[in-house]
Amino acid sequence: MKKLMLLITILCLLAPGAIAQDMEHEPWTCPDGYEGQTLSIFNWSTYIAEDTVPNFEEACGVTVNYDIYESNEAMLARIRQGNPGYDIIVPSGGAVQRMAEEMLLIPLDLEMIPNIANVIPDLLGPAYDPENKYSLPYQWGTVGVGYSTEVFPDGIHSWDQVWEHDGPVAWLDDRQTMLGIAHLFLGNDPNTTDPDEINAARDYLIEKGGNVVTVAADDGQVLLERGDVDIAVEYNGDILQISWDCECDDYAYAIPEEGSNVWIDNLSIPVDAPNPELAMVFIDYILDAKVGADLTNYIWYASPNQASIDSGYIDEEILNDPAIFPPPEQVANLFAIIDVGAEAEALINNAWDELLIFLGQ
Amino acid sequence: MRRNGVFLALPTILWLVIFFVLPLAVVLVFSFMSRGRGGVAIMPFTLEHYQRAFGVFFIILQRSIGLAALTTIVCLIVGYPLAFFISTRRRRIVRQITLFLVILPFWTNFLIRTYAWRILLGEEGTINGVLLSLGLISEALPLLNTQLAVLIGLVYGFLPFMALPIYASVERFNFRYVDAAHDLGANDVRTFLRVVLPLTLPGVLAGCALVFIPSVGAFVTPDLLGGTKGLMIGNLINKQFGGSGNMPLGSALSIVMMAVVMISLLVYVFANRREAAA
Numbered sequence: 177m178k179k180l181m182l183l184i185t186i187l188c189l190l191a192p193g194a195i196a197q198d199m200e201h202e203p204w205t206c207p208d209g210y211e212g213q214t215l216s217i218f219n220w221s222t223y224i225a226e227d228t229v230p231n232f233e234e235a236c237g238v239t240v241n242y243d244i245y246e247s248n249e250a251m252l253a254r255i256r257q258g259n260p261g262y263d264i265i266v267p268s269g270g271a272v273q274r275m276a277e278e279m280l281l282i283p284l285d286l287e288m289i290p291n292i293a294n295v296i297p298d299l300l301g302p303a304y305d306p307e308n309k310y311s312l313p314y315q316w317g318t319v320g321v322g323y324s325t326e327v328f329p330d331g332i333h334s335w336d337q338v339w340e341h342d343g344p345v346a347w348l349d350d351r352q353t354m355l356g357i358a359h360l361f362l363g364n365d366p367n368t369t370d371p372d373e374i375n376a377a378r379d380y381l382i383e384k385g386g387n388v389v390t391v392a393a394d395d396g397q398v399l400l401e402r403g404d405v406d407i408a409v410e411y412n413g414d415i416l417q418i419s420w421d422c423e424c425d426d427y428a429y430a431i432p433e434e435g436s437n438v439w440i441d442n443l444s445i446p447v448d449a450p451n452p453e454l455a456m457v458f459i460d461y462i463l464d465a466k467v468g469a470d471l472t473n474y475i476w477y478a479s480p481n482q483a484s485i486d487s488g489y490i491d492e493e494i495l496n497d498p499a500i501f502p503p504p505e506q507v508a509n510l511f512a513i514i515d516v517g518a519e520a521e522a523l524i525n526n527a528w529d530e531l532l533i534f535l536g537q
Numbered sequence: 538m539r540r541n542g543v544f545l546a547l548p549t550i551l552w553l554v555i556f557f558v559l560p561l562a563v564v565l566v567f568s569f570m571s572r573g574r575g576g577v578a579i580m581p582f583t584l585e586h587y588q589r590a591f592g593v594f595f596i597i598l599q600r601s602i603g604l605a606a607l608t609t610i611v612c613l614i615v616g617y618p619l620a621f622f623i624s625t626r627r628r629r630i631v632r633q634i635t636l637f638l639v640i641l642p643f644w645t646n647f648l649i650r651t652y653a654w655r656i657l658l659g660e661e662g663t664i665n666g667v668l669l670s671l672g673l674i675s676e677a678l679p680l681l682n683t684q685l686a687v688l689i690g691l692v693y694g695f696l697p698f699m700a701l702p703i704y705a706s707v708e709r710f711n712f713r714y715v716d717a718a719h720d721l722g723a724n725d726v727r728t729f730l731r732v733v734l735p736l737t738l739p740g741v742l743a744g745c746a747l748v749f750i751p752s753v754g755a756f757v758t759p760d761l762l763g764g765t766k767g768l769m770i771g772n773l774i775n776k777q778f779g780g781s782g783n784m785p786l787g788s789a790l791s792i793v794m795m796a797v798v799m800i801s802l803l804v805y806v807f808a809n810r811r812e813a814a815a
Contacts, residue, residue, distance in 0.1 A: 249781040256575065274575075344660070344679070389682040390764035403661035404681060518574045525576070525783055529773065530593055536765030 201487060204235065204464040207457060211237035215454045218243050218251060218262040220441070221394065222417070223315075225474035232461055238454065246394050247349075255280050259448040263455040268441050270352070272311045273304035273515040275444070281310040282445040288456040291463035294483035302440060304514060311442035312459055313480035315413075315472070318438050318502060318510060319353050320431040322397060322415030327406040328428075335361070335432045338407055339384035346396040346408040347388050347535075351528040352513045353437040354381060354409070360435050366511040369520035378527040381535070388536040400427060411439075412499050413477040420476065429499040435509030440480070465489060476500060568788035576782040586789035594773065594790060601770040602797060604684060605752035608691040609699075612748045613741065615692070616699035620740070623700075624707040636704070639697050651690055651761045658686050658762065682764025690758040695751065699744035706740025739809065746805045750798050770794055 213236075217229070221244040229240045243262070245251045248271040254260060255275070267275060275281045286292055286308070292300075295313060305311045323332050327343065335357060338345060347354060356366035358377035368374065392399060396408030397418045408415070415429040443462060445455045461467055468481035469489030478500050484490055494500055502510070516524065566578075568586055573579035590598070623639070626632045642650060657663045658680040665677040680686055710733070718728040734741075756771030763769065770790060777787025 247779070249779050252575065252781070253779055344682070385765075388765050389679075402656075402659055404659050521574065521781065522572055522783075525572075525781060526589075529776070529783075529786075532765070532768060532773070532776075533593060533597055 201466050201489075204461055204467060206232075206236035206461070210454050210457060213451060213454050214239045214241065215264065215451055215458055216241040216243070216262045216449075217264045217458075218245060218254070218446075219264070219266045220244065221246060222414075223266065223441075223475060225471045228462075228467065228471055228474075231467070232458060235461070236454070236457065252280075255446045259446045261450055262446055263449040263451050264458055265444055265446050266314055266441050267311070267444055268439050268513075269302060269304040270513050270515045272442050272444060275446075276305065276310045277515075280447050282447055282449060282452050283309050284312065284445065284459070285456055288453070289460045289463065291460045291483075294463050294465055294468070294481050296480050296482045296485075299440065299480045303512070305442070311444045312463065314441045314443045314462065315475070315477035316438070316440040316480055317412045317477045317500070318431055319348060319350065319409065319436050320412055320415075320429055320499070322400050322408045322410045322418075322427055322429050324400065324403075324406050325425055325428050331428065332407070332430045333433055335434050338409070338432070339387075341387055341407055343387065343406040344389040344404060345385075345387045346390050346392045346399050346405040346410075347385065348396060348409045348411075349391045349393045350437075351524055352516075355524060355527065356437060356511055356513065357434070358384075360511070366437075367514050367516055369516050369523075371523050374520070374523050374527050378531050381531055385531075385535045386537070391532060391535065397427075411477075413475055416476040416497075416499060431499070431502060431506055431510070433506075433509070435511060438507070438510035438512055440512075564788045564791055567785050568792050570785045572783045572785050576777065576779075576784050578785045578788070583785075586783075586786040587793070589786065590789050590793045594770070597768060597770050597773060598793065598797070600684075600768075601753050601755075601794075604687060604691065604767075604769065605749050605755070607688055608695060608752045609745050609749045611688070611692045612696050612699040613745065616696055616744060617703055617741070619696075620700050620703035620707050624704055624710075639700055643697070647694060648757060648761075651694070651758055654686070654690050654693070655681060655761055658689070681762060682766060684763065684767045686762040686764075687755075687759045687767040687769070690762045691752050691755055694758060695748045698747040698751075702743040702747065703737060703740040706737040710736055742805055742808055746802065749801055753797055753801075754794055 215232075215238055217240060219242070223244075224242075229242055232238070233240050245254070248268055251265055251267065252271060252275065255262075255265065256278070272281070289312065292308070292312060299313045299316065300308055302313075321332050321338055325331075328337070332338065352367075355374065355377045358380040359366045359368055359373065362373070362376055362380060364370070364373045364377070389405060390399065392408065392410075394411075394414070396405070396410040397414040399405045400408040400410075400415070401418045401422070410429075412429050412431075415427060419425070419427045419429075443459045445452050449455055462471070463481060465481060465483035465487045466489055468479050469484040469487065472479040472481075472484065472494060473489075473491050476494060479485060479490060485495065498506070515521075569582045569584070570578040571581060571583050571585070619639075623632055623635045626635065655662075659665070660677045660679070660681065662681070664680060665674075668674045669677065714732050714736070715728055718732045723731065754771045754774075755769055756775050759767050759769040760772055760775075763772075771794075774787050774790045774794070777783045777790070
C-alpha cells in the first residue's frame with residue numbers, strides 16, 4: 177500500500193513534466209520567399225527581448241533594421257511627416273485609433289497571421305480598433321507607482337501616500353494618465369472632455385504635486401534606482417526591470433487602490449511601409465506561444481498571448497506577480513485612455529503646459 | 538567691379554534666404570495661427586499664443602532671463618581672472634597648455650558632460666557622498682533638480698565662451714599702461730577701473746553676449762538638471778514641437794525669446810559704440 181502511494185506520488189510529481197513534454201511546441205517556421213528581404217521596426221525603447229530579432233532574422237533569412245522611440249507622440253510625429261521607411265510600429269490604443277482616422281495605418285491581412293488564435297479573446301476587438309483591422313496586441317500593462325521599500329516598508333496602497341510624501345517624487349510625462357488619475361479623485365470620467373473638469377484636474381495635480389522634482393519621459397525607474405526619488409510614477413514593466421536587474425527587494429510596484437491606467441500596446445503597419453507582407457509575417461512570429469513567452473520573460477510585461485500563458489513557457493514568478501498580471505478586483509478600477517478628439521486634446525495640452533510651469537514650486 | 542561683388546555674395550545671400558529668412562518667416566506666420574490636431578498650425582489667425590506667452594508662460598520667461606543673467610555674471614567673475622591668469626603667464630608653453638585645458642572639455646559631447654553632472658549632483662551622487670563622509674552635512678542636500686543645478690550646468694558649459702574673448706583682449710593689452718597709471722599716482726583699484734577694464738571691455742562685452750544669448754534658450758541643461766523647479770523657456774518650446782504639442786504656441790514663444798535676445802544684442806552694440814567713441 178505504502179509503495180502504491182509512493183508510486184502515485186511520484187507519478188503525480190512527474191505528470192506536469194510529462195504533459196509539458198506532450199505539448200512540446202513546434203518552433204515557429206517562416207513562410208518561404210522572404211530570404212534576403214529587409215524589415216524595419218520602430219519600437220519603444222527597452223521593449224524587446226535580446227534574441228527576438230536575431231531569431232527572426234535567422235528563421236526568415238532576412239535583415240532587420242531596429243529603431244526606437246520614447247513616446248507615442250514622437251512616433252506619431254515621425255509617421256505624420258511621411259513614413260521614413262518603417263514596416264512595424266508599436267502604437268498604444270489611443271494612437272491606433274487616431275492613426276486609423278488619419279489613414280496612417282495599413283489594414284492587416286489576418287489570413288497571413290494564423291497565430292491570432294493565440295491572443296486572449298478579451299484583448300481582441302478593443303474599443304479603439306473593434307475588428308482588429310489595424311492592430312494586434314503586443315504587450316499590456318499598467319501605470320502605477322514604483323517605490324523604495326526602505327522608505328515605504330509597509331508599501332503604497334493609495335495615491336494619497338504619493339501626494340503627501342515628504343521627499344522627492346517623479347511623475348510620468350503622460351498627460352492623459354496623470355489627469356485621468358486626478359479625474360478619479362474628483363469623481364469625473366478619466367476621459368472627460370469637459371473644459372472645467374480638465375482645469376479642475378490640472379489644479380488638483382498642481383496642489384498635490386509640491387513634492388514632484390521631475391516629470392520623467394520614460395526614465396523614472398532610473399531616478400528611483402539612483403536614489404534621486406523615493407517614488408516614481410511609471411509603467412509596471414520598467415519598475416520590475418530594475419528590481420530584476422539588482423536582484424534585490426529595494427524597489428516595489430503597486431497599483432494604488434483608487435485606480436490607474438491600463439494600456440495595450442499594439443503591432444501595426446504604418447502607411448507606405450516598404451514591406452507590409454514581411455511585417456505581417458513578423459506579427460505572426462511575435463504571436464507565437466514560445467516567442468511571446470520569451471518576450472514577456474525578458475521585458476516583464478503581461479503577455480496578451482493565451483497560448484504563452486497556458487504552455488508554461490512564461491516564468492511562474494512573472495505569471496503569479498500581481499504587479500504584472502493584476503488580480504481581477506484591481507482590474508475593475510483600471511481605466512483605459514481613448515482618443516478624446518481635437519478640442520479636448522487642445523485643452524489637455526494647455527492644461528499640461530500650465531501644470532509643468534507651476535508644478536513642484 | 539560692382540557686379541562681381543554681387544555675384545560673389547550670391548551664395549551667402551541664397552544661404553541666408555533659404556536657411557534663415559524663410560524659416561524665420563514660417564515661424565512668424567505660425568505664431569499667429571491656431572493649433573490643429575496633433576499640434577500643427579491651421580487657420581484662422583489668432584493672438585492667443587502671444588497672450589499666453591506674456592500670461593501664464595511669463596514667469597518661465599523671467600526665470601530664463603534671470604538664470605541667463607546670473608550665468609553671465611558668474612562666468613564673468615570666474616572668467617575674467619582666468620583669462621588674466623592665462624595671458625600673463627611668462628612662458629609661452631604654460632599659456633598654451635592652460636588655454637588648451639580651457640578648450641579640452643569641448644572634445645567630449647555636451648550631452649554626456651551634462652549627464653555627468655547628474656551623477657555628481659544626485660541625492661546619492663559624488664558631491665553628497667563626499668560631504669556626508671566628511672561629516673560636513675548629516676543629510677543629503679537636494680542639489681539635482683534645482684535652479685542651482687541649472688546655474689552650475691550653464692556656467693560649466695559656457696565658461697569658455699567668456700574666457701576666450703577676454704583672453705584675446707587681455708593678450709593685446711599693454712601692461713606698460715599699468716606702470717604709467719601707477720607713476721601718475723593711481724592706486725590699484727583706480728588703475729583697474731580706469732585703465733585695464735576699459736581697454737579689455739570689448740572682450741568682456743563679446744563674452745557676455747556669447748554666454749547670455751545661448752543661456753536664455755538653453756534646453757539640454759535645464760532638461761537634465763533642472764527638474765520641475767529649473768524648467769526654462771527652451772524646454773517648453775521644445776515640448777511644443779513633438780507630436781501633440783502646439784507648434785503655433787512654440788513659434789510664438791520662440792519669437793518672444795528672439796526679441797529678448799535681440800534687445801540684449803542691441804544693448805551690446807550700443808555699449809560697444811559708446812566704448813569705441815570714448
